[in-house]
Amino acid sequence: MIRCVQLYQRKCGVRILSKRFCSSDINYVSRVRQMDYWQQSDHALESEFDRGHFMLMVDKEPLIVKPPTLKNTALYTPELAVCSYEDLKTKLQDYGLEIGILNSVLLDVLDPTEHYNDYRPLFGCAVRTMEPPAESGISLKNLRQELGASLGGKFLNLRMAMLTLRSERHRNLLARFQALYRWHMIYRRCPTCTLPLKAHASKMSATCVRCTRVFYPTISPVAICLVTDPSNEYCLLVRHRGSVGSVFTCVAGFAMAGESLQETARREIAEEVGIVAYDVRALNMSQPWPMPNSSLMTAFRAVANMEDKIDVAPDELEKAEWFPREHVRKALDRVLGDPNLRGVKFDKSDPETRQVLRYIPPAGAVAHHIIKQWVEER
Amino acid sequence: MIRCVQLYQRKCGVRILSKRFCSSDINYVSRVRQMDYWQQSDHALESEFDRGHFMLMVDKEPLIVKPPTLKNTALYTPELAVCSYEDLKTKLQDYGLEIGILNSVLLDVLDPTEHYNDYRPLFGCAVRTMEPPAESGISLKNLRQELGASLGGKFLNLRMAMLTLRSERHRNLLARFQALYRWHMIYRRCPTCTLPLKAHASKMSATCVRCTRVFYPTISPVAICLVTDPSNEYCLLVRHRGSVGSVFTCVAGFAMAGESLQETARREIAEEVGIVAYDVRALNMSQPWPMPNSSLMTAFRAVANMEDKIDVAPDELEKAEWFPREHVRKALDRVLGDPNLRGVKFDKSDPETRQVLRYIPPAGAVAHHIIKQWVEER
Numbered sequence: 001m002i003r004c005v006q007l008y009q010r011k012c013g014v015r016i017l018s019k020r021f022c023s024s025d026i027n028y029v030s031r032v033r034q035m036d037y038w039q040q041s042d043h044a045l046e047s048e049f050d051r052g053h054f055m056l057m058v059d060k061e062p063l064i065v066k067p068p069t070l071k072n073t074a075l076y077t078p079e080l081a082v083c084s085y086e087d088l089k090t091k092l093q094d095y096g097l098e099i100g101i102l103n104s105v106l107l108d109v110l111d112p113t114e115h116y117n118d119y120r121p122l123f124g125c126a127v128r129t130m131e132p133p134a135e136s137g138i139s140l141k142n143l144r145q146e147l148g149a150s151l152g153g154k155f156l157n158l159r160m161a162m163l164t165l166r167s168e169r170h171r172n173l174l175a176r177f178q179a180l181y182r183w184h185m186i187y188r189r190c191p192t193c194t195l196p197l198k199a200h201a202s203k204m205s206a207t208c209v210r211c212t213r214v215f216y217p218t219i220s221p222v223a224i225c226l227v228t229d230p231s232n233e234y235c236l237l238v239r240h241r242g243s244v245g246s247v248f249t250c251v252a253g254f255a256m257a258g259e260s261l262q263e264t265a266r267r268e269i270a271e272e273v274g275i276v277a278y279d280v281r282a283l284n285m286s287q288p289w290p291m292p293n294s295s296l297m298t299a300f301r302a303v304a305n306m307e308d309k310i311d312v313a314p315d316e317l318e319k320a321e322w323f324p325r326e327h328v329r330k331a332l333d334r335v336l337g338d339p340n341l342r343g344v345k346f347d348k349s350d351p352e353t354r355q356v357l358r359y360i361p362p363a364g365a366v367a368h369h370i371i372k373q374w375v376e377e378r
Numbered sequence: 379m380i381r382c383v384q385l386y387q388r389k390c391g392v393r394i395l396s397k398r399f400c401s402s403d404i405n406y407v408s409r410v411r412q413m414d415y416w417q418q419s420d421h422a423l424e425s426e427f428d429r430g431h432f433m434l435m436v437d438k439e440p441l442i443v444k445p446p447t448l449k450n451t452a453l454y455t456p457e458l459a460v461c462s463y464e465d466l467k468t469k470l471q472d473y474g475l476e477i478g479i480l481n482s483v484l485l486d487v488l489d490p491t492e493h494y495n496d497y498r499p500l501f502g503c504a505v506r507t508m509e510p511p512a513e514s515g516i517s518l519k520n521l522r523q524e525l526g527a528s529l530g531g532k533f534l535n536l537r538m539a540m541l542t543l544r545s546e547r548h549r550n551l552l553a554r555f556q557a558l559y560r561w562h563m564i565y566r567r568c569p570t571c572t573l574p575l576k577a578h579a580s581k582m583s584a585t586c587v588r589c590t591r592v593f594y595p596t597i598s599p600v601a602i603c604l605v606t607d608p609s610n611e612y613c614l615l616v617r618h619r620g621s622v623g624s625v626f627t628c629v630a631g632f633a634m635a636g637e638s639l640q641e642t643a644r645r646e647i648a649e650e651v652g653i654v655a656y657d658v659r660a661l662n663m664s665q666p667w668p669m670p671n672s673s674l675m676t677a678f679r680a681v682a683n684m685e686d687k688i689d690v691a692p693d694e695l696e697k698a699e700w701f702p703r704e705h706v707r708k709a710l711d712r713v714l715g716d717p718n719l720r721g722v723k724f725d726k727s728d729p730e731t732r733q734v735l736r737y738i739p740p741a742g743a744v745a746h747h748i749i750k751q752w753v754e755e756r
Contacts, residue, residue: 029689032648107636176636183635186591191565194572204634213564217635221599221674256582257561257595257672258485258554261664270410282676284660286639294635296599298660298676311407 031109034119038106042201045121049101050085052121053110055177058097058144059129061155062174064165077166077339080174081153088125091150095143097127105180106202107173124177159291163364164339171364172288179294180204183217190215220293223264224252225300226370227277234306235328235374236273237357239319244344245354248323248331249367252297265300273320274311277302283373287366297366301374319355329375331360339363409487412497416484420579423499427479428463430499431488433555436475436522437507439533440552442543455544455717458552459531466503469528473521475505483558484580485551502555537669541742542718549742550666557672558582561595568593598671601642602630603678604748605655612684613706613752614651615735616698622722623732626701626709627745630675643678651698652689655680661751665744675744679752697733707753709738717741 038045056063064078083091089099108122132138148154158178165171180203187197190208197206197215207214227236227250237248253268255261262280269277285299312320334343339362361367416423434441442456461469467477486500510516526532536556543549558581565575568586575584575593585592605614605628615626631646633639640658647655663677690698712721717740739745 028654029648029652032645036649172636172638172641174636176634179635185570187569189567189569189572191567191569191575191593192563194567197569215569216598216632218596219599219633219635220594221597254594255597255674256554257557257597258550258552258666260550260666261674261676262662263550267410270407271414274407276406282660282662282664284640286660286676288636288638296633296639298639298664 027111031111031119034109035106038109038121039200039202039204045106045201046101048121049104049123052085052123054083054085054088054099054104055080055107055122055124055173056083056088056151057124057126057158057177057181058147058155059127059140060158060178061144062158062161062177063148063151063153064156064161065153077164078156078161079166080161080170081151082122083151087151091147092127094150095129095147097129097147099125099127101201103127104203105177105184106204107176122173124173124181126177126181160340162290163341163362165364175288175290175294178290179217179219179288182290183294187215218294219288220295221255221261221264222252222289222295222297223255223261223268223300224250224297224367224370225265225269225277225280225302226250226374227269227273227275227302227304228374229306229322230303232377234322234324235371236304236310236320236322237328237360237371238272238312238317238321239355241314241316241318243318244341246344246356246358247341247361248319248321248357248359249361249365250370251320252367254295261298262300265302269302269304272313272316274313275304275308277304279303283370285366285369289366299366299370301370321357323357325375325378327357328360328371331357332372332375335359335362335368405489409489409497412487413484416487416499417578417580417582423484423579424479426499427482427501430463430501432461432463432466432477432482433458433485433500433502433551434461434466434529435502435504435536435555435559436525436533437505437518438536438556439522440536440539440555441526441529441531442534442539443531455542456534456539457544458539458548459529460500461529465529469525470505472528473507473525475507475525477503477505479579481505482581483555483562484582485554500551502551502559504555504559538718540668541740543742553666553668553672556668557595557597557666560668561672565593596672597666598673599633599639599642600630600667600673600675601633601639601646601678602628602675602745602748603643603647603655603658603680604628604752605647605651605653605680605682606752607684607700608681610755612700612702613749614682614688614698614700615706615738615749616650616690617696617733619692619694619696621696622719624722624734624736625719625739626697626699626735626737627739627743628748629698630745632673639676640678643680647680647682650691650694652691653682653686655682657681661748663744663747667744677744677748679748699735701735703753703756705735706738706749709735710750710753713737713740713746 063081065081092099104123104125107124110120110122131140144155162171184199184203187206190197193211195208195210198209199206205214205216238251239248251269251272255264265280266277280300280302283299287297289295289297306322310320360371441459443459470477482501482503485502488498488500509518522533540549562577562581568575571589573586573588576587577584583592583594616629617626629647629650633642643658644655658678658680661677665675667673667675684700688698738749
């Protein structure tokens with residue numbers, strides 16, 4: 001337990017924040033330590049549950065809202081909806097769904113507001129529905145639509161939400177939400193002795209009831225790397241098997257135990273594209289990403305020779321190609337003007353068009369920023 | 379399976395390397411793809427087992443050797459021993475110990491040599507002993523000493539090996555060795571359905587025999603950060619609870635799901651030292667580290683104000699203090715001249731001396747290089 005929190009408790013009871021900690025910087029330390037405390041103390045967190053704020057995911061789709069001011073609908077980017085406990089409880093009940101500490105994870109600590117002067121937890125509540133019986137005439141999609149509308153928003157596919165959410169903070173909260181919930185659903189039993197794992201209320205760790213080993217949500221480190229030629233006028237972009245048509249991105253892959261991230265980048269380039277990169281260097285960007293599991297993407301640049309023969313690993317990639325900066329700039333401009341990828345052809349019927357660079361990933365993906373930074377160097 | 383490997387097999391049988399792939403760069407791609415192939419094909423890897431080379435760990439202590447040329451014994455830094463299958467099998471048998479695919483993990487792919495013209499696997503073989511009965515008059519330590527000597531080396535504590543191994547390649551191989559072996563010992567059962575996990579021969583993944591979910595060795599990303607003052611003349615170093623006396627290092631901590639590594643660095647500084655850092659930026663360094671679990675350390679720098687009150691989290695740290703560059707330079711010089719920390723006081727009886735900066739970590743730790751880079755900036 002953190003002393004700072006103990007100090008609050010001694011001085012003012014659990015829920016009252018001392019006045020002398022109210023500058024924004026001091027709030028940061030207090031929030032961080034409050035988060036640490038709530039991660040560990042189930043009793044403290046449970047007693048705050050019905051005073052918390054909530055994000056909602058139904059069938060792995062987060063509830064999003066339109067931002068209040070919306071001028072250009074083509075540039076529409078969503079935000080995650082935040083609901084009060086009472087509101088969410090009532091609306092879920094209308095559909096036979098429940099909110100409780102068991103299906104909620106701790107996402108963050110919210111600052112005091114004009115309405116209350118203590119910290120409040122931000123939770124993510126995850127609900128799974130079942131397909132209603134055919135004779136009911138209700139479809140799952142309609143059920144979600146109605147529930148979403150009753151809460152003032154709608155549900156959006158997790159990947160599209162990550163790619164298009166307006167704020168980095170919301171993207172990261174969504175990544176945490178999915179990571180903690182998924183991990184909690186999979187890690188039910190101790191992988192050594194098979195007895196139950198008892199999760200903390202926060203879902204940020206779980207302990208075996210017998211061998212007392214503690215498990216933490218797994219995070220898979222990923223190196224994502226933009227490869228340029230020595231003149232720095234061309235870059236190598238790839239299309240992953242099964243990704244939507246005409247979107248090209250950087251090479252990326254999971255770190256293996258016992259290698260640096262720089263080695264990961266170099267190895268993945270060799271594995272996926274068959275060329276040897278050099279001068280691997282870290283950029284100052286990293287990003288949590290919830291698919292397929294909980295990943296942590298760290299950004300790199302590297303150099304390779306365009307004369308080296310590209311030899312793609314066909315189980316991973318459909319295509320790898322060197323592009324001149326002006327060509328990449330056009331793809332960047334296209335995605336900036338169409339962040340929801342409405343112009344992308346999603347069908348797989350036209351293999352030719354799929355292999356033409358027209359888009360890079362939208363601003364929700366770190367690849368977007370790696371490529372944008374390179375385009376804007378000249 | 380990787381096409382390049384298939385090509386070898388079609389052209390020359392599994393074990394013969396085509397001449398046209400013999401430049402060092404082309405070897406890199408081939409080695410990487412051979413590694414990928416052996417990770418996945420148990421049959422192929424098992425058929426190479428008795429032709430492999432081996433590193434050895436007994437009771438979590440790696441077998442190390444003195445490097446051949448040794449002039450200054452104070453600067454003695456070890457290397458990991460590499461043994462042939464036959465040699466290791468014979469020597470282990472003398473002590474009732476066994477070598478097999480079940481207690482071995484795949485570490486790397488070795489290039490052809492003058493003696494053979496194909497790739498060979500490098501394995502790590504891990505053995506656990508049991509304390510001999512008291513009446514035998516043999517101690518576990520003597521047993522390990524004798525076994526080590528019979529193989530031309532000795533066993534060294536894992537942490538000291540990581541801190542002092544001469545080459546980064548050997549340190550990373552040792553980190554991989556411990557990470558894969560430890561993970562394999564813990565992940566025996568599916569944490570969802572409790573049925574057995576079937577590990578690949580490489581120990582680089584395991585699949586549930588019922589629900590077919592695939593699990594990979596867990597890696598915990600860590601941000602390690604040197605905090606300097608705005609003038610860049612002072613840096614903040616900490617002493618962890620329970621670490622050896624008079625060694626100071628950077629702030630570090632595990633990434634939480636749903637945060638960037640830059641956020642991890644900032645959060646850990648607030649959690650551990652109670653101050654708010656800004657201008658967090660990535661350095662081009664990362665390092666796998668096997669303790670307590672398999673970690674992946676990524677290096678950062680940040681800035682904070684020396685006027686801000688330090689408030690250490692007493693469950694993690696004994697001390698945090700700002701030091702001027704010249705003071706840190708002396709600690710750097712001391713560890714460069716005494717890389718095995720022989721001058722460190724290991725006893726806890728003298729709390730005063732323990733809290734005085736005399737050493738930074740040796741060159742095996744990424745913290746050493748982060749601090750060294752800063753010292754050498756002026």
